[in-house]
Amino acid sequence: xxxxxxxxxxxxxxxxxxxxxxxxGYLPQFTRILGQYHxxxxxxxxxxxxxxxxxxxxxxxxxxxxxxxxxxxxxxxQLRCINVEVVRKEFENLQIATAPxxxxxxxxxxxxxxxxxxILRDIGQSPTFFFLDPFGLKGLEWETMSKVGNxxxxxxTELLINFNAPKFDRDAGWLDSxxxxxxxxxxxxxxxxxxxxxNWRGIFxxxxxxxERYREIATPYKSGLENEFGFIAxxxxxxTVEDGSLKYYLIHAARHPLGRRIIGxxxxxxxxxxxxxxxxxxxxxxxxxxxxxxxVPKLSIEQMEEEDLKLLVQDxxxxxxxxxxxxxxxxxxYLADKWVGRMVEKHYRSACNQLRTRGVVSWSGxxxxxxxxxxxxxxx
Ligand SMILES: C[S@@+](CC[C@H](N)C(=O)[O-])C[C@H]1O[C@@H](n2cnc3c(N)ncnc32)[C@H](O)[C@@H]1O
Numbered sequence: 269x270x271x272x273x274x275x276x277x278x279x280x281x282x283x284x285x286x287x288x289x290x291x292x293g294y295l296p297q298f299t300r301i302l303g304q305y306h307x308x309x310x311x312x313x314x315x316x317x318x319x320x321x322x323x324x325x326x327x328x329x330x331x332x333x334x335x336x337x338x339x340x341x342x343x344x345x346q347l348r349c350i351n352v353e354v355v356r357k358e359f360e361n362l363q364i365a366t367a368p369x370x371x372x373x374x375x376x377x378x379x380x381x382x383x384x385x386x387i388l389r390d391i392g393q394s395p396t397f398f399f400l401d402p403f404g405l406k407g408l409e410w411e412t413m414s415k416v417g418n419x420x421x422x423x424x425t426e427l428l429i430n431f432n433a434p435k436f437d438r439d440a441g442w443l444d445s446x447x448x449x450x451x452x453x454x455x456x457x458x459x460x461x462x463x464x465x466x467n468w469r470g471i472f473x474x475x476x477x478x479x480e481r482y483r484e485i486a487t488p489y490k491s492g493l494e495n496e497f498g499f500i501a502x503x504x505x506x507x508t509v510e511d512g513s514l515k516y517y518l519i520h521a522a523r524h525p526l527g528r529r530i531i532g533x534x535x536x537x538x539x540x541x542x543x544x545x546x547x548x549x550x551x552x553x554x555x556x557x558x559x560x561x562x563x564v565p566k567l568s569i570e571q572m573e574e575e576d577l578k579l580l581v582q583d584x585x586x587x588x589x590x591x592x593x594x595x596x597x598x599x600x601x602y603l604a605d606k607w608v609g610r611m612v613e614k615h616y617r618s619a620c621n622q623l624r625t626r627g628v629v630s631w632s633g634x635x636x637x638x639x640x641x642x643x644x645x646x647x648x
């Protein structure tokens with residue numbers, strides 16, 4: 269199997285660190301919240317890898333070890349981790365690396381697709397968090413996703429998917445190729461990822477920038493998760509610090525808006541770290557011209573946030589004028605698609621307070637709670 273796993277696991281890249289920060293931030297919250305009402309909680313690492321990066325004193329935990337460490341730390345909860353790995357050598361490494369955590373771990377050899385049905389049987393009704401982190405897109409075929417997505421809706425199921433839009437974009441470059449056999453095989457693979465109802469080829473008929481295309485590629489995948497399986501999904505970009513280029517999107521899918529609210533806070537924290545890392549590199553003169561629009565920031569992180577807040581104020585007012593009275597919680601859910609990872613509850617609070625001071629929005633009481641009803645007032 270020609271997978272560049274050796275070089276991948278040689279050392280943890282800075283962007284992988286942010287992916288792991290999302291996991292380390294989210295999984296304990298998922299476990300604590302659902303663990304109060306359900307006995308056992310599962311974390312399924314469907315593309316687990318060998319468990320670590322680097323060697324000897326440079327060694328750092330990969331996702332299955334991070335999960336195991338979380339499970340061991342949350343001793344009042346029963347978090348059980350199922351790891352799947354398809355490459356024999358990596359599986360053997362994984363077995364050794366996770367051996368100290370035997371009571372929390374269940375390692376399974378083979379592809380995620382081959383294992384998913386038995387995993388679904390074994391987890392039964394327990395709340396389960398699936399982390400799907402392949403190299404590229406292979407392994408994320410819609411048929412595989414359907415097996416998870418069609419799990420009975422009453423059982424708590426959440427997903428965090430590494431969706432590699434740049435890889436999709438590169439492979440879709442075969443659309444114009446004259447080499448029919450190769451082209452057809454690439455395009456068939458992309459069809460399998462996007463699923464039967466997707467018309468992804470239309471994205472490549474337009475004259476969009478690369479960044480716009482990446483987003484347009486991820487959007488139908490996200491919509492598929494929402495429309496076909498009833499998830500509420502959010503997209504968060506993982507970029508390089510050096511030039512801001514997109515490595516992949518993390519797509520989170522939950523069935524409850526609270527899941528999106530919590531991952532939104534985690535994404536926000538990770539995004540702040542990213543901006544700080546870029547700001548430091550900029551000071552050192554190491555930042556290259558980037559693709560993300562924040563590559564060579566003219567504003568400080570605080571100023572950028574202020575600018576975003578101004579836009580959020582407009583969006584909050586626009587939403588209330590368009591939709592009429594809305595609860596504070598509902599408002600955050602309504603605007604989440606656009607703002608997830610950049611604006612969190614404190615910003616919505618601040619936006620509402622500004623609008624109240626301007627006399628264009630009102631509510632009764634002083635503090636804003638989840639179920640506080642926001643009323644738009646006629647603008648004089
Ligand atoms: C990106 S690495 C995983 C990194 C790991 N999740 C982490 O964050 O430390 C992807 C891993 O999935 C394995 N893999 C590839 N295809 C797979 C499949 N269909 N099922 C299960 N594992 C697969 C690869 O061998 C590789 O070890």
